[in-house]
Amino acid sequence: MATIDLGDDPLDLDRQVCFALSVASRSVIGMYRPLLEPMGLTHPQYLVMLALWQSAPRTVHELSGVLRAEPATLSPMLKRLESIGYVTRTRGVPDERTLTVDLTDTGRKLRATAEQIPYRVVELLGMEVSELEHLHQVLGKVIAATDTAPERA
Template sequence: MIDLGENPLALDRQVCFALSVASRSVIAIYRPLLKPYGLTHPQYLVLLALWDSAPRTVKDLCETLRHEPATLSPLLKRLETLGYVTRGRNRDDERALSVDLTDSGRALRKEAEKIPYRVVEELGMDVAELEALHAALSRVIAATGRNS
């Protein structure tokens, strides 16, 4: 049996608590950085996926971002209203909705390149430490993906 110590229910020992607080804290760093562009953090994640590869289908974005279509749809509508993306039927498959960057969405990428540097600066952590954290979180994501 795994030994979790004397008090396995201590709040400060819970992985879920640490992840929750860390997530909220890191996302709070992004808020003022994204505000000038009218973006929320979830919208920024959509743009990151599109800057990596565009156009993409909504289904592909859902899989990449691990969102349900009902969650992603309002984000895409807002990004379209902001002028960063367009949505339309896929030419190869009329049933699929395709999302592409507009010229403004593509131009925003150059500005957004500054954001990761500002986040690292705000965190005050060594890049190697953040890379190790990312690797550990990627293993957590992979492990939880097997069980869902």
């Protein structure tokens, strides 16, 4: 096994992956806020809508898996999306524990407006699409590594 060299100060804040990811995440999500505001969406609600635009209807359990979010976290978002007319929530028959979420016509039509958001984000970031694709690929590796990493106490 190769020796890991973390330099003179392994606790230097600017060298911490968690710090860079945290700042980048807050900053990028902040860029979305004014883009989503005209649609009445928060960033987490936008992620739900993206999942539904990709494939609808979906159960809350399916959405939970795709979005890597707890069903209890999704519940208030889904209620809000229903109240503003973007989705419907339907209890399963005969299993009422299953809750299916589908897009309304308004929710489906909103996709056309939302299609402009990724273009605007690329413009605002001032980065090449290839750079963002590479970043996405690297973040995918980070996510996969955290999915398979053994938990340590």
